[in-house]
Amino acid sequence: MARRQLSAATLIQCAILLVLVWSKGTAAISLEGKLQQLEEKLESKLALVEAQNVHLTGKVTQLELQLQQQDEIKETLAFKVDQLESLLNALQKNNQRPTVLSEWKDDQSAVVTSDGMPTSCRDLRILGHLWSGIYSVMGNHSVETVYCDFTKVLDDPGFEKWIGYTDVKSARTYFYVQRETDFKVLNTPIPFEIERLNVGRAMDLTSGIFTAPRTGTYFFSFTGMGHFITSSATRVYVYMGLFLNGDKIGSGLVDEANTVSYQNSPLMIQSTLNLKEGDQVWTAITTVTTGMYLHDSTNHYTHFSGWMLDEDIYQSR
Template identity: 55%
Template sequence: MVRHFSFCIGLLIILTSCRWTNCSAAALLLEDKFRELELRLETTEARSVQVEEKVSQLEAQLELNNEIRNNLKFQVTKLEAKNVQLEFKIQEQEKLLNYLLRQTNRPVPVADSLSVPNNLKSPVQSTDSNKSGTPRTCKELRVIDPSLPSGMYSIDPDGQGVGENPIYVYCDMTSGSTSILHDSESAINVGHCADPGCYSRSIKYNASIGQIKALAELSFECHQSIKYDCYYAPFELSGYAYSWWNDRDGNAQYFWAGDNTEGIHTCQCGIDGNCVDNYAKCNCDAAVYAQLFDDGVITNKNVLPVTRLNFGRTQLPTSSGIHTLGRFECTGTVALTRMPTSCEDLWLVGHILNGFYSVMGSAMMESVYCDFTKLPGNDGFQKWIGYADVKSVPVHFYVQRTSNFNTTNIPIPFDLALVNKGNAMDLTSGIFTAPRQGTYYFSFTGLAQFSASSYTLALQVALNLNGGIIGKGHVDMSSTATTRWNQLTLQSTLSLKSGDQVWVDITSASSGVALHDNGNHYTHFTGFVLEEDIVASL
């Protein structure tokens, strides 16, 4: 600045003195000064370009170094996890070896097990005999040992001894949350490109998708945060998508917050209604040349985690996009407050042994085969076998009369009960009361006695449910010279509710006609429950 000022003063003096001296010499001097300035300007511009190139190279190198550092960190975490798994396998082999030595009466050597570094946590074993040894979530781990500090631990969401190998996760022992690490947790620049999804990055997790799905099934909620810093780099422009992410099944998703999986593009500001542009669903979709950002938390555990990030329309030199993806984190447990209705319910509460199980059906107990080497939703995880004959109470009776009976329109009473399991049949009243809801079978057999008559005589009985006739039995005989007998029967299968009442009565009987019995038990009534609606009984 001083030099330029001095030059201007000198130029003014030269122009002023040109009135009295030779102006030609002054002009030459002025031209030399201009050439000197042009040369300096060119040199400065060249240096400026070099500096800008150097800055760009340094920025690119910094991004590369950050990515290398993240990859190294991720690889170290994977190696630590593998080390813990190997240590666990060694311990299991040592236990097996010691067991075999004891069985053969051989001396058991003093354990010289490998020492585990302080920063690595070996699998903590559950003392609950009903569950697998290795905890399936960090919350389960915290229940086993509340004194454990937050850090990296080995868990096995799909169950110990089945499925895939245990995974190495970060456990927050304050909240009991489980976090799965990945290789793209730091801020990453998407660079410059024009087409939709021209930048695409696969996300590598420190766990298999199978174990991640198992963790999500076990957890009350799972989420993953994402942030996108943008400068004129829209997710969507004029209804055309340039950016999206892929879920655990590879499907494209266009929402960047919440649990919207219906293909609707939105961000957190769109949900809250406070985007920079009132007509846009995301801040980055605003057509303004300004540094903006969108951040949100994806909460649909059935599609998480994010497996790939795709961005585009950053071709302008001034455009920029930087993504930051959080860890896949799950908290809580799925509380099963009812009886298990499927293999998945059994898996949730910790069952790991393949086999046949009884589960609660819509009305009855059902038998299923569970293959716990697979995950819920996989083919072959559950196979339906059939219905299980489960009754909460035994109900069956067989009662008899020992004398004649001809009174109409009242329940037929009985004298003997050969069987009355559940005491649902009242001999004195002749009424059966259903103790449980379900399907019942009843059968009545009677011997009608007809006295001598020149007329047609008849006897009619009915099976009643709560006072309503369900079915009738009829027998008659004409012109009998002497006493005669004829048998009648009545059967029915009924769907009863608890408290329903069933009985047999004589609805009509001619004079001189009766149900006969003399101790030989010609008249008898039996019934039993075929199937109980077990759901209604619980």
């Protein structure tokens, strides 16, 4: 009986040991699963936090940009406020200046031109200009540049300062033409065969006549070459003329005495003219001795050029 009881106790102990071993194994497996679950949850939380961080960074950047834009708007508004304060101070300082247009009515007899173009700083002020600065106004014959100080009264010497003329042309005009053959016809506008430049199309090559497209001041230059074909013991010559509307207004001459055969001599005519719109200018041979002429070839000895220096804008309007 004692041996059997011992054996039973031993069996019980063994059973208890098996239960303990099984319990520990199950617990270990359960803990490992929970640890893996925790790691997965932690990774998910970290990814969410990182996404939120990226979103917050974008929001911060956007806010910084908005703040920068607001600062720029504030600076612009501050600058405009300074401008308005300066204008207000100027107006308060100059309490003699009329503040409404009707108070200027006595000065408007000589205000603007018939087409509304200002002729002075006074005109500009009447038209509503408030800021001092450099302006273009219509002068007697051309556009002029003036400085207007609108912080001063009208009779102040510094109210208007004349600066100079403005180069304004309503039509660009300049030409340069040439011949390449001889010419000897008397009292006839010299035609041209080559057009190097003819901006404004005021020069007609076929007729040799320039027609002024606008009233103004023009410059002309003609160069030719007289050709002496035979020897002579007496004086020989070629007279050239510059014509305005049929009247000779300038001359050029090349002559020679006791000349040898085939001698060439250049001649030149230059002039600055005040022309009205539609005036015509040309060159022509006026007098020539027998056997002489204007010589030309592919070397182009005969040149005629001209351009508008200044336009009388007042007459052109």
